[in-house]
Amino acid sequence: MAEATAAQKFVLDFAREIVAELAPDEALGLAVLGEGFLQDPDRVLSARVRSGATLGSGIDTQILVLSPIALATAAVVHECLVGEVTRVTARRVARTVKGLRRSTALPGEVTDEARTAAVDGARVLVIDHTGDADLAERYGQVVGLLLERRR
Amino acid sequence: MTRVPSGTGLRFAALIALTVSVTVFVHGHIYSGGLTRVSDISDACHVRAELYPTSTGMADPDQRKWDAYQDCMSGHFLPGLAWIAAGLLVLAGLTTAIYLLSPWWRIRRSRxxxxxxxxxxxxxxxxxxxxxxxxxxxxxxxxxxxxxxxxxxxxxxxxxxxxxxxxxxxxxxxxxxxxxxxxxxxVLHELAHVRAGDIPLTYLTIAVWRACVCVAVLPWLLYQYVPVMRLLPQQRATAFAEFDVGFMLRVSGGLLLLAGLILLTRNAVLRSREREADALVVRWTGDTDPYRSLSTGHRRRRVLRWLATHPTAAARRAAMADPRVLLRPGVLEAFATGLAIQVGFEHVCAAMGLVGWYQADNGSHDVMRGVWGLLLAVPVGVIAWRGAAFLRAGGRARMVFARSGLALGLGVTAGLLVHLERASLLPDPSGPRVVALTAAPVMMMLTCVWAGYCARLLGRRVATARGLLLGSSLVLICTGLFGVVDIGLDVNVFWSQLLGPWLAYVGDYGHAADRPVVQAAVFVLVGNPHPGPAATTAALAVLWLVPVLLSPRPARIVRPGLLGAGVAVAGWLALFPVWRAVSPGTGPEETLIRSAWEIAAAAAAQLALAVILHRRRGWATAALGTWSVGTAATITLWLAHWHAGQLDSLLTRRPLQILAVTGLAATVVALGTGVARRPASTTVSADRRRPAVATALAAYAAACVASIVWAPTSVGAAPIQPPDGPPPPIHRALALTTWYGGGGGVRVDGIVKTSDAWLRSVGSKDPVQIAAACQGQLRALRAAAVFPPPPMADVRADLSDAIAHITANAEWCVEVTADPTSTRPMPDPKGRGLQSLLKAQRAFYRAQLEVVDRQVPFR
Incomplete structure (x- = not known):
């Protein structure tokens, strides 16, 4: 894989922080999954299970449950912080992540507006992706907490 | 101890054989119809030899026509073979490329x-x-x-x-x-796949299947639907394609159905590999449910389970909890194997027929019959081997061998019905055909039960001389008993043209009470369509010989068997004076009737003996006993009917040919009467076999078979075969279709096209164009005139009339265009020639419709 851009590194780092807060068990898997997310976000976020691969294990238990959403949330947060997009739906995450490959913009100072936008964006994304309002609220709280630490 | 086969390799081999055979078939057809100036090489040779299908389904008895046909076909053997070999080379090359490139593609595609x-x-x-x-x-x-x-x-x-x-x-x-x-x-599950060698086997099979789609399936569909694929512009469109969509759908649907079956079988094999890998994980970890904390596969509907490449969670758990179930031969796998073998075999035979090798009188049928027996013996052996291992390991299941054997036989029968040569025909559920097609699976079931019994006697040491004996016996049985299974589809012809007339003929002998007895004897004698009756008799002999040779205590079978046979023969001999008293005449007819009664009495003695011996000593003893009755009766009948170096009855020429079959039937009936009180042991105990006994029994069986090969003559005996009638008439629709497909259609099309061009040129009023059109018409007419005429007189007359009149007009046209001052009138101004041509074309059209719509088997 080519060297990650600064924007991509931000997404991976922020996702790692989210996972450390919400699902520390997934940290090791996230180290690998993050690379796949930057390459093919659609496949990582897809709910489709490939349990029927020829000579595959046939095991379709999803181990990394929160990591894909954490990565998508981190991408949304990045977009909100650089002020480009205020609302990223699950469908648009892939385009956003692909844009990170060429993005040179780095998040600047975390303003109240940017923080609020990122928290709202994270909530919308998680609801859009999972339909779970409680999980969306938790993601929103964690994003808010992490951005607060960065001030 | 030899490792028990999982059966996967066999099924993979069957799948690869199937794809190879489909390729051979498709390229044989493309060569036959695409690279020549006629639609079908075989048809062209039929036309040249004036050899046309008969309305009875029997072959034309004129040997000269057959010689001419084979002479014609012989020129196509090597080019056809080269074309097919080229197709196979492309298949092999593409398979290798796909196999080698698939890992690279997977890495690239999935990043x-x-x-x-x-x-x-x-x-x-x-x-x-x-x-x-x-x-x-x-x-x-x-x-x-x-x-x-x-x-x-x-x-x-x-x-x-x-x-x-x-x-x-x-x-x-x-x-x-x-x-x-x-x-x-x-991780161990994946390494189990590596350890078991699943990777090359699996991906090679996937590669060969994908290559087959490219090299055979797609070309076949293109060949059927895109006329430009016919390679030569002179080629007319494939017969019937223009007007019978249903026919074309059946032809293409057959191929797609076959492709679907291959895919389902492939997935079934993949599922079995997964279970085998799980079993290895259980063995390595000692944990009977190593994935307990993980879900293994979605819950699927039954149909989707067959499509899946992985077994359901329940199936995986069952296999892990009791790995013995993996040894049990599977029903669906057996069905698929039988189907693959039969379809593959039929395709290869069809392709070899198209290039002129698979013909009736060059020994090719015997060769392919042996090949077929060998192919079928392998799955029968594997079913027996695995089933015996399953039972030995303590597995419990009902009818382990019977279910798989029945499935194998049903697969063979299904293969007869769905292979591509037959795909265009709807099943014809007529009486004799249904009986014949039902008998094959039942016989295969009995064969597998027998093989399973012998495999249990064989024990764990399979790679020994005794294992070789069982294996070669299976080949003999499959060749001798099932080598003519493909006749099942043509059994109607066999019945109506051969067996039926023979039975009707002998039905005139004697009184009403005698007729069924004589007919039954003749039915058994000539009802076996196998061309080598000795092969059938040898196959029946090994049914009792092999269990005796494999038995740890052969004396326990031989002694009561021979003793019982002696008693039964004594009882049968006691009836001899009765026959002489009832039928004292010495004429040929009376002798034939008496010999039929004598044989029937021997068969009754076999039945009584079989029931008694089976209940007391088991079926193997019963089989030996009935066989011994048969041989004793044969010798007695020869002696009793011997006159001056000849026999006085055709039925007593080869009594064992009848009594071997009745002996087997008696044993099967006895099997249905109940369980043996003291069945022969199927466990291998201390080796107490006696080589002398084994040698003597083998020599005895060989002598019995020799008695079929050599038999006394019976000149002057009452015939059982009806006298030859007149040669069968030609089948109008088939003959016209053959003529049309064999090059006649190209000639007729040539006349139609050039006549059409002439009419258009007349419209242009350009003398040069008109002259060119007339000359083209003349060339087409001369080509049609030298081609062999159609086989039916009315069509021949119409076509001849058409050629004569249109030729006259064309010659007139050439003359008038060369000399505009000519005042010669047009010979056929009313277009009588074109009307006759239209009439002939209608006859061809109707014939083709009849062949397609009424499901007349084309070959």
Whole structure:
């Protein structure tokens, strides 16, 4: 894989922080999954299970449950912080992540507006992706907490 | 002790054989119809030899026509073979390319990354992976890849035989710290695939299937639907394609159905490999449910389970809880194997027929019959071997051998009905055909039960001389008893043209009470369509010989068998004076009737003996006893009917040919009467076999078979065969279709096209164009005039009339265009020639419709 851009590194780092807060068990898997997310976000976020691969294990238990959403949330947060997009739906995450490959913009100072936008964006994304309002609220709280630490 | 075969390799081989045979068939057809100036080489040779299908279905008895036909076909053998070989070479090349490139494609498509390129993760996984490789008994760990986009706890084995690879999902990496036991189980599952050699077998089969789609399936569909694929512009469109969509759908649907069956079978094999891999994981870990904390597969509907490449969670758990079930021969697998063998065999025969090798009188039928017997003996042997191992391991299941045998036989029957040569025909459920097609699976079921019995007698040591004996016996049985199974579809012809007339003829002998007895004897004598009755008799002989030779105590079978036979023969001999008293005449007819009664009495003695011996000593003793009655009766009948070096009855020429069959039937009936009180042991105990007894029995069986090969003559006896009637008439529709497809159609089309061009040129009023059109018309007419005429008189007259009149007009046209001052009138101004041509074309059209719509078998 080519060297990650600064924007991509931000997404991976922020996702790692989210996972450390919400699902520390997934940290090791996230180290690998993050690379796949930057390459093919659609496949990582897809709910489709490939349990029927020829000579595959046939095991379709999803181990990394929160990591894909954490990565998508981190991408949304990045977009909100650089002020480009205020609302990223699950469908648009892939385009956003692909844009990170060429993005040179780095998040600047975390303003109240940017923080609020990122928290709202994270909530919308998680609801859009999972339909779970409680999980969306938790993601929103964690994003808010992490951005607060960065001030 | 030899390792019990899993059956997967066999099924993979069957699938590969199927794809190869489809390729052979398609390229044989493309050669036959696409590279020549006629539609079908075989038809062209039929036309040249004036050899046309008869309305009775029997072959034309004129040997000169057959010689001319074979002489014509012989010129196409090597070019046809070269064309087919080229198709197979392309298949092999494409298969190799797909096989070798598939790992690269998988890595590229899924963006897999090498574990070694991720030092941090590699360091974490080093110890667990090394430990798993050691557990799996692998000398070195395969190359490991990571799927960074996989969030599940999945893995996959892929690669080639030399470079096996294993890919782990990102989710599986996360599982390492969450649940080490589950991580190990999944990694071991993938390594089990490597260890069992599944990678080359699986991916090679997938590759050969994909290559077959490119090299055979797509060309076949294109060949059927796109006329430009016929390679030569002179080629007329494939017969019927223009007007019978249903026919074309059946032809193409047959191929697609076959493709679907191959796919289903392939997936069934993949599922079985998964269960085998799970069983290895259980053995290595000692845990009967190593994936308990993980879900293994979605719950699927029944149909989707057949499509899936992985078994359901329940099936996997069942296999892991009791790995013995993996030894049990599967019903669906047996069905698929039978289907694959039969379809593949029919395709190869059809292709060899198209290039002129598979003909009735050059020994090719005997060769292919032997090949077929060998092909079928392999799955029968595997079913027996695995079923015996399953039972030996303590497995409990009802009818282990019978179910698989029945499925194998049903697969063979289904293969007869669905292979591509027959795909265009709807099933014809007429009486004799249904009986024949039903008998084959039942006989195959009995054969598998027999083979299973023998395999249990054989024990664990299969790779021995005794194993070879059983194997070669299976080949003999499959050749001798099933070598003519394909006649099942043509049994109507066999019945109406051969057996029926013979039975009707002998039905005139004697009184009403005598007729069924004589007819029954003749039915058994000539009812076996196998051209080599000695092969059938030998196959029946090994049915009792092999169990005796494999038995740990052969004397327990031989002694009561021979003793019982002696008593039965004594009883039968006591009836001899009765026959002489009832039928004292010495004429040929009376002698024939008396011999039929004598044989019937021997068969009754066999039945009584079989029931008694089976209940007391088991079926093997009963089979030996009935056979011995048959041989004793044969010798007695020869002596009783011997007059001056000849026999006085045709029925007493080869009584054993009848009594061997009745003996087997009596044993089967006895099997249905109940369970033996003291069945022969199927466990191998201390070796107490006596070589002398075995040698004597083998010599006895060989002598019996020799008595079929050599038999006394019976000149002057009452005939059982009706006298030859007039030669069968030609089948109008088939004959016209053959003529049309054999080159006649090209000639007729040529006249139509050039006549059309002439009419258009007249419209242009350009003398040069008109002259050219007339000359073209003359060329087409001369080509049609020298071609053999159609086989039916009315069509021949119409076509001849058409050629004469249109030729006259064309010659007039050439003359008038060359000399515009000519005042000669047009010879056929009313277009009588074109009307006759139209009439002839209608006859061809109707004939083709009849062949297609009424399902007349074309060959």
């Amino acid at each position: 897999l990354c090498r574990l070694d390129d991720r030092p941090g993760i590699a360091e974490l996984l080093r110890e667990p992976l090394a430990s798993a490789a050691a557990t799996a008994g692998l000398a070195r760990l395969p190359q490991v890849y990571l799927d960074p986009a996989g969030s599940c706890a999945g893995g996959v084995a892929f690669g080639t035989r030399r470079r096996p690879r294993v890919c782990l999902d990102a989710g599986l990496v996360a599982l390492l710290h969450q649940n080490r036991a589950s991580f190990d189980a999944i």
